[in-house]
Amino acid sequence: MRCPDRALPERHEGVEVCGAPPPDPPAVDHLAMHLRVARHTERLDEVVAFYRDGLGFSEIGGFRDHNGYDGVFLALPGTRAHLELTAGGDHGAPRPHPESLLVLYLGDRAAVEEIAARLDARPVDPANPYWATHGLTFEDPDGFRVVLVPASWPDSEVRIDCEVRIDWHDGSRAELRRLFELAEDSRQRIDASIDQGRVLAAMDGDTVVGYLQLVRTDAPDRAELKSMAVVESRQRQGIGAALVAEAIHRCRGEGVHQLLVGTAAADVGNLRFYQRLGFRMFGVERNAFTADDGYPDGIVIDGILLRDRVWLTLDVS
Numbered sequence: 001m002r003c004p005d006r007a008l009p010e011r012h013e014g015v016e017v018c019g020a021p022p023p024d025p026p027a028v029d030h031l032a033m034h035l036r037v038a039r040h041t042e043r044l045d046e047v048v049a050f051y052r053d054g055l056g057f058s059e060i061g062g063f064r065d066h067n068g069y070d071g072v073f074l075a076l077p078g079t080r081a082h083l084e085l086t087a088g089g090d091h092g093a094p095r096p097h098p099e100s101l102l103v104l105y106l107g108d109r110a111a112v113e114e115i116a117a118r119l120d121a122r123p124v125d126p127a128n129p130y131w132a133t134h135g136l137t138f139e140d141p142d143g144f145r146v147v148l149v150p151a152s153w154p155d156s157e158v159r160i161d162c163e164v165r166i167d168w169h170d171g172s173r174a175e176l177r178r179l180f181e182l183a184e185d186s187r188q189r190i191d192a193s194i195d196q197g198r199v200l201a202a203m204d205g206d207t208v209v210g211y212l213q214l215v216r217t218d219a220p221d222r223a224e225l226k227s228m229a230v231v232e233s234r235q236r237q238g239i240g241a242a243l244v245a246e247a248i249h250r251c252r253g254e255g256v257h258q259l260l261v262g263t264a265a266a267d268v269g270n271l272r273f274y275q276r277l278g279f280r281m282f283g284v285e286r287n288a289f290t291a292d293d294g295y296p297d298g299i300v301i302d303g304i305l306l307r308d309r310v311w312l313t314l315d316v317s
Contacts, residue, residue: 036073036082039144040094044087046141048072051083054119055104055146076104096143098127103135107278109150109315112136116148150315152278164209164239166246169201176201179211182229185306188294197226200246202239209234212243214251217260223251225261244277248316257317264289266304271312279312 041047051057057074060082064070069088076083106112112135116123119138126137126147135149169176173194180190197215201208210230216223225247230239251259261279263270275281288309289295299306 034080034082036084038084038086040086040089040091041142042087042093043141044070044072044085047085048074050119050140051085055115056118057083093142096139096145098145101126101131101137101145101147103131103147103149105149105152107150107152108280109317112148112150152276164202164204164242166200166202166243169199169208169211173199176208176211179208179229179231180227182231183227185289185296185299186294193226197224200243200250202230202243204234210239210243212247214247219258221255221257223256223259225259240273241277248314251316257315259314259316260311261313262288262309262311264301264306265308265310266301266306268302268304271310274312277314279314281310281312283311285309285311 048059051074052059057076060073060075062070062072065088069086071084071086074083074085075081106115116136116138121138123136124139124145126132126145131137131147134151135147137145137147139145173180176199177190177194180194181187184190193213193215197213200212200214202210210228212228213226214223215226225244228240228243230237230243248259259279261274262285263274265271265284271281286308289299289306291297295306
């Protein structure tokens with residue numbers, strides 16, 4: 001499977017996927033920008049242990065008795081953000097508020113469970129009921145709240161710039177064959193699979209501009225994202241990501257807990273696309289693309305010979 005649209009969704013609660021994009025931000029050298037959040041505490045050692053040993057932040061430095069202050073710098077892994085915790089001075093620690101949250105998007109449920117086990121504390125009920133169904137909320141020693149979310153956060157540099165309607169396609173699959181041929185190099189494979197499962201179609205007015213094929217597997221709680229493509233003129237506008245987001249939404253409503261997708265190991269762009277959406281690799285199928293399966297010899301993608309298939313999964317429960 002090839003050629004999804006390489007962009008990411010913001011939020012998709014229904015069929016209307018997205019509207020007009022926000023205005024462009026001021027020109028800033030983002031590579032030079034770092035974020036450091038400073039917070040005062042009267043329990044410095046306990047709070048540092050919570051974020052470092054419990055949440056897994058990295059201790060990268062600190063200071064002692066600097067004008068009457070002690071401090072510790074903690075780095076949030078995988079980001080350019082730091083948390084600075086200080087103690088001392090003439091002011092006491094701030095009072096926590098139940099709506100003031102540090103929200104960590106961890107990418108899968110296993111990561112949430114691992115951190116929760118390290119914290120060795122009971123989650124608290126969030127003030128906002130949204131977080132009760134989307135993560136686990138814990139309090140640090142000062143009472144400030146941290147939410148652990150199993151979902152992935154969309155890439156901040158990619159925005160949706162499209163207006164499409166997504167719904168189940170109830171017409172002939174033959175109408176979509178041109179799109180299937182964008183996603184699949186083997187006509188033999190298309191013939192064998194085009195009528196399988198169900199298809200979500202992205203519509204711009206009366207025109208289908210993208211599709212996603214979902215097939216249930218032998219496991220009742222698992223579905224396979226069999227194939228997906230977006231017409232060339234509408235690629236890089238977020239339609240592919242919107243299709244995946246809508247598929248996740250539909251799967252959750254039908255009791256599906258895991259979404260499976262297989263893509264060519266040679267297609268670096270596809271691997272990047274799915275991993276940005278939160279999919280995790282779990283296996284490689286060697287020599288998956290052969291002449292016996294209808295693939296011509298010598299197909300090269302991104303300078304890599306098409307041979308193996310990588311399987312990825314996403315926890316959507």
